[in-house]
Amino acid sequence: MNNLVYFAFMLYIYDYICETQICAMNPFITNTYKGPAYFIDRKTETETLIEAIENERNLTLFSHRRLGKTMLLHHTFSQLDQKRYTTLFIDLFATRNLVHFAQKMSEVLYEKKILHQNRFSKILGSLGASVSFDPLTGNPQVNFNITERSAVLKSIPQIFKLLIGSKKKIIIALDEFQEVSHYDEKFAEASIRTLMQDFPEIVFLFSGSQKSMMREIFTGANRPFFQSTQMMELHAIKQDTYERDIYHILDEFKKKYNPLVIKQILSDTYCHTGFTQMVLSRVFSESEGEIDFPLYDQVWSNILENYKSMAREQEFLLPKLQWKTLIAIAREGFVRAPQSRAFSEKYHLSAPSSMSRAIKALLDKGMIIDCGKNGLRVYNVFIEKNLKSFPYD
Numbered sequence: 001m002n003n004l005v006y007f008a009f010m011l012y013i014y015d016y017i018c019e020t021q022i023c024a025m026n027p028f029i030t031n032t033y034k035g036p037a038y039f040i041d042r043k044t045e046t047e048t049l050i051e052a053i054e055n056e057r058n059l060t061l062f063s064h065r066r067l068g069k070t071m072l073l074h075h076t077f078s079q080l081d082q083k084r085y086t087t088l089f090i091d092l093f094a095t096r097n098l099v100h101f102a103q104k105m106s107e108v109l110y111e112k113k114i115l116h117q118n119r120f121s122k123i124l125g126s127l128g129a130s131v132s133f134d135p136l137t138g139n140p141q142v143n144f145n146i147t148e149r150s151a152v153l154k155s156i157p158q159i160f161k162l163l164i165g166s167k168k169k170i171i172i173a174l175d176e177f178q179e180v181s182h183y184d185e186k187f188a189e190a191s192i193r194t195l196m197q198d199f200p201e202i203v204f205l206f207s208g209s210q211k212s213m214m215r216e217i218f219t220g221a222n223r224p225f226f227q228s229t230q231m232m233e234l235h236a237i238k239q240d241t242y243e244r245d246i247y248h249i250l251d252e253f254k255k256k257y258n259p260l261v262i263k264q265i266l267s268d269t270y271c272h273t274g275f276t277q278m279v280l281s282r283v284f285s286e287s288e289g290e291i292d293f294p295l296y297d298q299v300w301s302n303i304l305e306n307y308k309s310m311a312r313e314q315e316f317l318l319p320k321l322q323w324k325t326l327i328a329i330a331r332e333g334f335v336r337a338p339q340s341r342a343f344s345e346k347y348h349l350s351a352p353s354s355m356s357r358a359i360k361a362l363l364d365k366g367m368i369i370d371c372g373k374n375g376l377r378v379y380n381v382f383i384e385k386n387l388k389s390f391p392y393d
Helices: 002-024 043-054 069-079 098-112 117-126 146-163 177-182 188-198 211-219 239-252 259-268 273-286 293-317 320-332 341-346 352-364 381-389
Strands: 059-062 085-091 130-133 140-143 169-175 203-208 230-233 368-370 376-378
Touching (some): 059 069, 069 203, 085 098, 177 203, 259 273, 320 341
Parallel strands (some): 169 203
Antiparallel strands (some): 130 140
16 A cells, blocks of 8 residues: 555656646747647648658758748658658858868767767878867867868768668758858859769758748759759748647646737737747746736837847948838838839839849848748848837938
8 A cells, every 4th residue: 555655646746747847848949949749830841841751852941031940850850760760950050161061060970979980080080180079068079170171072972971871761951051152162062962963862951041042052054953852942830820839839838828919929920930939938938827918018018129229220231222121111011012113102212223222132131031922021020010110211
């Protein structure tokens, strides 16, 4: 009997710990993948990626920034059979040349320990590379001798040869791939395209957040990657789908909420994942009771206040016409015909030719984005809301 009482007590303690840990955790993740339980929708997109992987098709995933490409890739990897696949996620954002590319590849491989460490270490050693560990994160850092650039570049195919010797299928996701177009080496794209051709056993997933550049890399007739991959554009999650998943998560966490508040958050943030999740995370963490309009109004006001100076700085960073155009687009929300006479006259803007250059510059700088049939809008929704309140000269 005593054992049964002890066992029942331990079960109670275990359930209590699990429940309090769940309650203490914020389910609206903004910067990392925490598992399928906290992942919003993307069922169709996940299925598309898995189908491409299983049929050994290379794929290019592209969208605007902060729409959830990285999370989607991690989620897709989590759904694969780990006994059949080895997945590698390589972030190229901070890379500037093929030597950096080789460093990132080597660091991920070293950390995941999917290669025979002695053989891999010998290859790195023969190239004059040294391995150290970040004192804060403990992650490996591979440093190549830059003076041996040609040897480093030759090492990349050697690393891939080691990879295809694995018993598992290798999937490599190259995130922020648009950075390769800015590499010091003019032949960088061709070099990576050659790797894709020479190692067909590996499935490559190319991901990027500069839509125009990604399209140019993979659909430009004069580029090495021309029509070499399946193309997949990621769009904002539909509002009704987003609502349903949010309600489910809040119900799981036994959090009281006003459904109209959730609808308002999604409307105010255009269902743009990065911004939506930030607001949801704030209202969840700051709600002692129900998520209601007084709470949301306070959170929304605080967020906009944090972005006010950033919005104001644009006036001094942008030429006058670009600044006026930016405010005009913010006031409209979406603009389908930015070079029309009606839009120019309403906001006292310049001739169509000047407007064309201003709009292209704002698109290139990432200040505005093209939302297809909806038109152009300011990228950062928090900056947009602030711009609406600024006086227009």
